[in-house]
Amino acid sequence: LRQGFPEVIFGQNKTAKQLIRIFSHLKEHHGTVIATRVSRPKAEKVLSALPELTYHPQARCLTYGQPQRPRKLGTIGILAAGTADLPVAEEAALCAEMMGNPVQKFYDVGVAGLHRLLHLLPQIRRCNVLICVAGMEGALPSVIGGLVSQPVIAVPTSVGYGSHWQGLAPLLTMLNSCAPGIGVVNIDNGYGAAALANAINRLGGVET
Amino acid sequence: LRQGFPEVIFGQNKTAKQLIRIFSHLKEHHGTVIATRVSRPKAEKVLSALPELTYHPQARCLTYGQPQRPRKLGTIGILAAGTADLPVAEEAALCAEMMGNPVQKFYDVGVAGLHRLLHLLPQIRRCNVLICVAGMEGALPSVIGGLVSQPVIAVPTSVGYGSHWQGLAPLLTMLNSCAPGIGVVNIDNGYGAAALANAINRLGGVET
Amino acid sequence: LRQGFPEVIFGQNKTAKQLIRIFSHLKEHHGTVIATRVSRPKAEKVLSALPELTYHPQARCLTYGQPQRPRKLGTIGILAAGTADLPVAEEAALCAEMMGNPVQKFYDVGVAGLHRLLHLLPQIRRCNVLICVAGMEGALPSVIGGLVSQPVIAVPTSVGYGSHWQGLAPLLTMLNSCAPGIGVVNIDNGYGAAALANAINRLGGVET
Amino acid sequence: LRQGFPEVIFGQNKTAKQLIRIFSHLKEHHGTVIATRVSRPKAEKVLSALPELTYHPQARCLTYGQPQRPRKLGTIGILAAGTADLPVAEEAALCAEMMGNPVQKFYDVGVAGLHRLLHLLPQIRRCNVLICVAGMEGALPSVIGGLVSQPVIAVPTSVGYGSHWQGLAPLLTMLNSCAPGIGVVNIDNGYGAAALANAINRLGGVET
Amino acid sequence: LRQGFPEVIFGQNKTAKQLIRIFSHLKEHHGTVIATRVSRPKAEKVLSALPELTYHPQARCLTYGQPQRPRKLGTIGILAAGTADLPVAEEAALCAEMMGNPVQKFYDVGVAGLHRLLHLLPQIRRCNVLICVAGMEGALPSVIGGLVSQPVIAVPTSVGYGSHWQGLAPLLTMLNSCAPGIGVVNIDNGYGAAALANAINRLGGVET
Amino acid sequence: LRQGFPEVIFGQNKTAKQLIRIFSHLKEHHGTVIATRVSRPKAEKVLSALPELTYHPQARCLTYGQPQRPRKLGTIGILAAGTADLPVAEEAALCAEMMGNPVQKFYDVGVAGLHRLLHLLPQIRRCNVLICVAGMEGALPSVIGGLVSQPVIAVPTSVGYGSHWQGLAPLLTMLNSCAPGIGVVNIDNGYGAAALANAINRLGGVET
Amino acid sequence: LRQGFPEVIFGQNKTAKQLIRIFSHLKEHHGTVIATRVSRPKAEKVLSALPELTYHPQARCLTYGQPQRPRKLGTIGILAAGTADLPVAEEAALCAEMMGNPVQKFYDVGVAGLHRLLHLLPQIRRCNVLICVAGMEGALPSVIGGLVSQPVIAVPTSVGYGSHWQGLAPLLTMLNSCAPGIGVVNIDNGYGAAALANAINRLGGVET
Amino acid sequence: LRQGFPEVIFGQNKTAKQLIRIFSHLKEHHGTVIATRVSRPKAEKVLSALPELTYHPQARCLTYGQPQRPRKLGTIGILAAGTADLPVAEEAALCAEMMGNPVQKFYDVGVAGLHRLLHLLPQIRRCNVLICVAGMEGALPSVIGGLVSQPVIAVPTSVGYGSHWQGLAPLLTMLNSCAPGIGVVNIDNGYGAAALANAINRLGGVET
Numbered sequence A, B, C, D, E, F, G, H: 001l002r003q004g005f006p007e008v009i010f011g012q013n014k015t016a017k018q019l020i021r022i023f024s025h026l027k028e029h030h031g032t033v034i035a036t037r038v039s040r041p042k043a044e045k046v047l048s049a050l051p052e053l054t055y056h057p058q059a060r061c062l063t064y065g066q067p068q069r070p071r072k073l074g075t076i077g078i079l080a081a082g083t084a085d086l087p088v089a090e091e092a093a094l095c096a097e098m099m100g101n102p103v104q105k106f107y108d109v110g111v112a113g114l115h116r117l118l119h120l121l122p123q124i125r126r127c128n129v130l131i132c133v134a135g136m137e138g139a140l141p142s143v144i145g146g147l148v149s150q151p152v153i154a155v156p157t158s159v160g161y162g163s164h165w166q167g168l169a170p171l172l173t174m175l176n177s178c179a180p181g182i183g184v185v186n187i188d189n190g191y192g193a194a195a196l197a198n199a200i201n202r203l204g205g206v207e208t
């Protein structure tokens, strides 16, 4: 069904032992396998059994194999404002790459520093699809959505405190955005954003 | 910025008088104009002043002009399960058409009647992008997302009662879907789904 | 305690009869009286008894008397993006004026149309205090707060639908804003924003 | 009142010492005793005092005695999609067995892998009652409910993240299901599902 | 799939015209048809076209045909405490009867008047399955569940005010009940309770 | 203002050092001092500095001095159903005693074991005021309130899981109770219940 | 059980016809009957059949008979800040009086006008029990609770807007009050407050 | 843009290593730098690398450099009621001072001890702006707002338990306050309150 799409394991509720068993099994039939939400200690246990895997600490992912050989695809742009949002952004970036997409990162673009965002706009506009990762009030996709005509995937993060309620605040911001053409995924779901961006990107050809 | 995209007026909080003034103004500069969320009585007042408009009662939209001349685009599939979800599905369909996209409707596909859904699957899979409209528990996008590899846009509706809380139930279902590659828009936001589907569809060529 | 501050009646839960009685009483001791949240039919009943009052339909306020004679005060800037937010913005503007403040309105500044906002920035920066009124996702105060150094008062409105939950979405956006120096008032509380802006403005001298 | 029903202790808020005292007491009057929600370290302390008990690590239960001698009863089918939901499914299975019911487990049936579910359908349909355990979006009971005519007991689990809100998402999905004939129990309440399934199963005879 | 089960139309979001069309169609293939959530004015319009239907004002249902010929089934007991909960209780009772079940009503059993409840206990215990309908704090199923060993289906209603939040209060009460063997359906969902009770009852033989 | 009322320190957010300082100070002016919400390790540090205090582990309180010499007061009855609710019940009991009230405990009265509750009713009815402590669904005050005419103070506890949401479920149950004459305090607030019971009890004379 | 307590009917969900039937029945066995939550049009229909009843428009109650002949009881003080809270305060006052209690009203005491509250304090302190009715932020019981030693019953009202969420705001304020000795009833539940105050007051003798 | 405003780092999600790098960088271009939300262990690691910084344990802040040289500014008054709220109050105080404002602290003013608050009122009234920090029910800003005419910035804290929901209770209290002229910031956001107070204070001259 999903040819060209790596097998993806949700690592959060699995033990190192379970991960080793699943990886060993999948490696036999698939060229690329990813496990998301793997903490460093758990990763180290898995790596000592399966040293051919790679751990990506900021993205908190374990991977096996190389990205799929891409047919000529456009670029997926990944935008994030705050340092604390980077784990989610990196999860999205790594997954998108493993699915065979060229990825370009714009990690220092906050709504507060608008001029820097405007300065990068020409480069951002050359991407095929955009993933916007934002915690706190999550206003970035609204601003970006008003400036570009590409599809925008908005990922709220759980970064914040108080009335943020673990991501409720940016989730509602993104769902209620005035800018048309924004699709929202679950809080902290970098992987889901990558999967949607990949599905979209495979429809298009080279960059516009 | 958004060439090939009709002007879209949010009709909900505007009087007939305000709509007449805005339509008259926009008609001078744009070949196509849509107003969403227009009740029939309000539409009738607008039509008596601007008889060149068309009212679409189920979609609750007023339109001016013809769909944009499409360059060769793939089809947007619109799925809905229940009769009560049709206004939202029709808003999505009409907006997607006015933006120049071929649209195919699959309106009788409920999770309860799984065999009919499976029967239509070959046709559904020929679309470029899918919009899934669902109220009640909103499980349709999860099932569809597991069966197709295209991008899926999920639209929760406010159709339900009790612990549905005006759309909260299907909204959460869709955000938490196990099926990858689903982007969610606001409750009842048929227009937003169409705008995202259009942006995605313009990246792709003919149907896969 | 609050010299130079008009008497303000909350009109929402009062009958025309009660309003007439209260206005008649307050007029004897105060030069200026405002009633907020007065619907047109209720206002008309009050006006037939007290023709010396003035009704402001968009602000939904009844007023008696003239604004307080201002000592030289700076300007309160009032920003709003959408047409549907204007009743709240007008309530704020009228109350601020009745309290003796010069008011300047910037009513067409949405996050979606960023360039227009940037174009007006020099004028906006000449104000002493800013009131930002926004429904939908309520991102305007975050963007403004990053561009100016004045105090910003953010007013979420109940304008929206679905997961907006009658103003919850922009309320959370504003409370979680990354931009420092933003104070939030209750949903739709234009009057409260004006009262705070007035208290702030009285501390300052002429425009900076 | 509840003859043929083992004594069930809710272990979560009890110390090992309290559990030892209660087990010692109940063993004198009852042939079968279960304690649910017992962590492994706590279980080990209890076992060192009462070695005649058995610990079931995945179900997190301590049991004493053998299942009740069943009069001829139909089978309770227990369905679960994800690995992370297994502790709840196992709690349900173990409790149902200790109450004297034949139990059949279908643990690899996810809505995403619909064909496997359809493949197992004939076996699933031979059960008297079904318990559906599901986290994430919790769509499994809706799909099952549309395919079978037996009573379905839906158990939402706290497995998920972000807008899952510790089980709220699948709880609402299950309460709002379009498929008729579904009864819902509390989040993670495998024991409660077993108790209800047992009460239902005792009404019926052999499998249909 | 569901032989012996009447067709059930959800009448809430349908016009009289739509109901007439659906009834006309279903009557040709089914001996019994029910529409739930039909207001009196809507019912009257339908009846003028289809006088062979019957309207049940308290249950707010339209029915066609007679209950299914029951094979020998046990009785479904329906308990309700308050007058205001009767529409939901009657919807459950009527639907259960149309599905061919003997029904016994216990409508004056409140937790406040405990002695009356205890007095009726012998009769209640002779039923095969119990449906407990309760608004306000919804404590009835907890008390009943502790007194009987049959399956109990709990239906929270939207009857209450203030912190009741349209049924949230009794819904949570029922989901958190200490009494084992309780399955909960959506707020006000009398039909769903009947469907579940019917599925359960068909497993059993005559009354225990 | 509150003669005859011990000084009460909220221990939860205070260090042992802060507690020692506050106790040392208050002991000079007051015959009785209580600190609530003190964990055992913290208590031990305080006791090593102030060995004249007493620690009550189940109630999690530190006390200094003896209960106030009571003028002739009626009894405060304290009811609780579950073992896990005892810390809150004991906090209420200890505080009520330190305030000079005779206290009688009924700790094994659950709604599920109704006959035991009915058996104790004559003793319960001899109390002047009742404090009902209940977690899970919190139905106890509703049942008690229907059986007695004394004032009932309901204390929801955070004991539960899933849709209990840390006490929300029993809090709503108690606020929506059909039984008149029930006042509710915050979740787990045993001290607040004791303070209200004491204020009520001081109005009355000996037991009725 | 509750001698000296009038029969009280909850009028909200009953038709005039049902009220007439219930009143006619209860009048035969009881000297005093109250129905709460009766709108004026419904009351007028009832009065035309039962002219011996009295309608109290602000309290929205229908009463039959005279208050119970009080044994010598202390006074119940009823405090309210805003005009809009008076229906709830009046429901409490009327019910308390019908139960035989002397009632004193303090209706112009807001936290904003603290000096007036302080001025009335000596009179307030002479009451036996206090009922505090407050909407908006609901701070009145906290302030009163700190100034008096009597039991305080707090009644949040649904008067407010925006983030008030129909009474949630003052409900939480009251439940979290720092002032000890406050019991809270449901939003707008004037009757419940009166029933609790009456139960408390019957314990006491004359005013302190 | 913000001359005279120190650089402020949000320390919560940063490692000691990241903080050292950022401080080293900012020190080169700025005379004053603050990091908020720094725990003691993290601070100690930073200090061992950068001994020229100062750690403020109660405010949980690391600072570099001296407060900005103030032009003649009025005083910012900081009010707090409870000991547990002091970390938030101290964060506000330290930030306000580092921004160059004279600060006066009123830390023992609770709504329960009203007379002390009234006693300090003359001093409180001499401040230019007031920051009110309050957990529990958060009534302090309402009371203060009614007694002064200065701008009041309200900071709800997460101090409380049960239905406090980590600050929701005082947040709603403050947003719904009857007293005009109150701006609210996020739960526990002492820094944000200081930033707003500073912006306001820079408008004013010397104390009024």
Ligand SMILES: Nc1ncnc2c1ncn2[C@@H]1O[C@H](COP(=O)(O)O)[C@@H](O)[C@H]1O
Residues within 6 Å of the ligand: A178, A179, A180, B008, B009, B010, B011, B036, B037, B189, B190, B191, B192, C082, C083
């Ligand atoms: N049904 C709808 N839901 C959400 N947004 C809409 C809808 N219809 C139109 N819009 C958006 O609202 C904008 C126009 O708003 P307005 O200027 O208030 O008419 C358009 O640019 C659209 O992006």
Ligand SMILES: Nc1ncnc2c1ncn2[C@@H]1O[C@H](COP(=O)(O)O)[C@@H](O)[C@H]1O
Residues within 6 Å of the ligand: D008, D009, D010, D011, D036, D037, D189, D190, D191, D192, E178, E179, E180, F082, F083
């Ligand atoms: N996992 C569980 N979830 C909910 N209720 C349970 C669970 N395990 C046991 N119980 C119930 O808790 C009661 C015993 O509670 P306790 O007396 O506290 O041990 C039993 O009668 C069961 O009905």
Ligand SMILES: Nc1ncnc2c1ncn2[C@@H]1O[C@H](COP(=O)(O)O)[C@@H](O)[C@H]1O
Residues within 6 Å of the ligand: B082, B083, D178, D179, D180, E008, E009, E010, E011, E036, E037, E189, E190, E191, E192
């Ligand atoms: N009151 C009700 N509540 C929930 N579901 C209902 C109700 N009445 C009918 N239904 C369900 O709705 C389905 C019919 O929906 P529809 O095709 O929209 O009429 C039936 O198969 C029933 O399962």
Ligand SMILES: Nc1ncnc2c1ncn2[C@@H]1O[C@H](COP(=O)(O)O)[C@@H](O)[C@H]1O
Residues within 6 Å of the ligand: A082, A083, A084, C178, C179, C180, H008, H009, H010, H011, H036, H037, H189, H190, H191, H192
């Ligand atoms: N305690 C705090 N709460 C909210 N925002 C803060 C806090 N401390 C610093 N900030 C803001 O966070 C920004 C720095 O974020 P960062 O670049 O992640 O260090 C600063 O410009 C401040 O506006």
Ligand SMILES: [Mg+2]
Residues within 6 Å of the ligand: A144, A145, A146, A147, A148, A149, A150, A179, A180, A181
């Ligand atoms: Mg765009």
Ligand SMILES: [Mg+2]
Residues within 6 Å of the ligand: B144, B145, B146, B147, B148, B149, B150, B179, B180, B181
């Ligand atoms: Mg898919």
Ligand SMILES: [Mg+2]
Residues within 6 Å of the ligand: C144, C145, C146, C147, C148, C149, C150, C179, C180, C181
């Ligand atoms: Mg700024």
Ligand SMILES: [Mg+2]
Residues within 6 Å of the ligand: D144, D145, D146, D147, D148, D149, D150, D179, D180, D181
């Ligand atoms: Mg079924």
Ligand SMILES: [Mg+2]
Residues within 6 Å of the ligand: E144, E145, E146, E147, E148, E149, E150, E179, E180, E181
């Ligand atoms: Mg039972």
Ligand SMILES: [Mg+2]
Residues within 6 Å of the ligand: F144, F145, F146, F147, F148, F149, F150, F179, F180, F181
């Ligand atoms: Mg009672």
Ligand SMILES: [Mg+2]
Residues within 6 Å of the ligand: G144, G145, G146, G147, G148, G149, G150, G179, G180, G181
């Ligand atoms: Mg007091």
Ligand SMILES: [Mg+2]
Residues within 6 Å of the ligand: H144, H145, H146, H147, H148, H149, H150, H179, H180, H181
């Ligand atoms: Mg003030």
